[in-house]
Amino acid sequence: MTVSNLPANDGYVAAAYLVFFALVLIYVAIMAAKLSRIERELGELTELALRERAGEDAP
Amino acid sequence: MYGKGLRSLSIATAAVLTGALGLAFFYAPLDADQGFVQKIFYVHVPLAIVALCGFVAAGLMAVAHLRTRDPRWDMRSYVAIHLSIILGVGVLVTGSIWARASWGHWWVWDEPTLVSFLIIFLLYATYQPLRFSIEDPDRQARYASVFAITAGAFVPVNFIAVKLAAAYTHPRVLGNIGANLPGPVRLTFYVSLLGMTLLFVTLWKYEMTSKHASAQLRRLKRILGGDEEHQGRTAAPALAQPAAGPR
Numbered sequence: 207m208t209v210s211n212l213p214a215n216d217g218y219v220a221a222a223y224l225v226f227f228a229l230v231l232i233y234v235a236i237m238a239a240k241l242s243r244i245e246r247e248l249g250e251l252t253e254l255a256l257r258e259r260a261g262e263d264a265p
Numbered sequence: 266m267y268g269k270g271l272r273s274l275s276i277a278t279a280a281v282l283t284g285a286l287g288l289a290f291f292y293a294p295l296d297a298d299q300g301f302v303q304k305i306f307y308v309h310v311p312l313a314i315v316a317l318c319g320f321v322a323a324g325l326m327a328v329a330h331l332r333t334r335d336p337r338w339d340m341r342s343y344v345a346i347h348l349s350i351i352l353g354v355g356v357l358v359t360g361s362i363w364a365r366a367s368w369g370h371w372w373v374w375d376e377p378t379l380v381s382f383l384i385i386f387l388l389y390a391t392y393q394p395l396r397f398s399i400e401d402p403d404r405q406a407r408y409a410s411v412f413a414i415t416a417g418a419f420v421p422v423n424f425i426a427v428k429l430a431a432a433y434t435h436p437r438v439l440g441n442i443g444a445n446l447p448g449p450v451r452l453t454f455y456v457s458l459l460g461m462t463l464l465f466v467t468l469w470k471y472e473m474t475s476k477h478a479s480a481q482l483r484r485l486k487r488i489l490g491g492d493e494e495h496q497g498r499t500a501a502p503a504l505a506q507p508a509a510g511p512r
Binding site: 216218219223226233237 | 286300304472482486
């Protein structure tokens, strides 16, 4: 059997590469969600710090 | 701290992986035996090598943790195992797809390479439950390090056992780590391997940066809020805690 008349099986190759890219994408998406949570909590802490400072400065 | 150089590393990873993809589909010749299906080799084998190396690296980091008692080494080991498990899922799925395309079966139980990788994967799948089952963070870190070292040593032993196994029915395009490969295939394989290695390092740094930022944030919360926030039982290492002294 020569290469030219082998069954193409393109779908399997595409599926294998898609699995790999989907895995990386899901991982990055989860990490991005964690990062946005950190950003939100950091914003809350900044607000808290600013309020505390405003309270200290008030006469 | 861990985010340093992350941008350039991410760009390099994306460039090398894109190059590997281009080489795999436009430069590497079609395999005479398997034809187009052999292209799975360029994603499956580097993924498997990097996942296994990640397990071994995690074992070495665990050695550093037990020697220094520095919780950062435990965190590094934890993240390396976590990432290797994720890559391991990719190895098992792409391997199954390749097996289906080559042999007509999704899984072959008498194939030592497949089964040995599954054993390693299942072994490491117990790592997170092991950590979660121990409440005391210091004891959790020590037990997890012992596990990482023992399992990390098992990986090369297992690989040697498979190499010595007589039944070679796996679609083995790689002879002696690239020694028998034709030039274009070898080049493509090495570029893919480099790309996967860079991907592992990038994601490892990415997760380490995230964990470190979370730990610093918790610390900041305690300082500003003045309350001792109880984190509850978790499998993740407690990085914010001060390093325990030598015992």
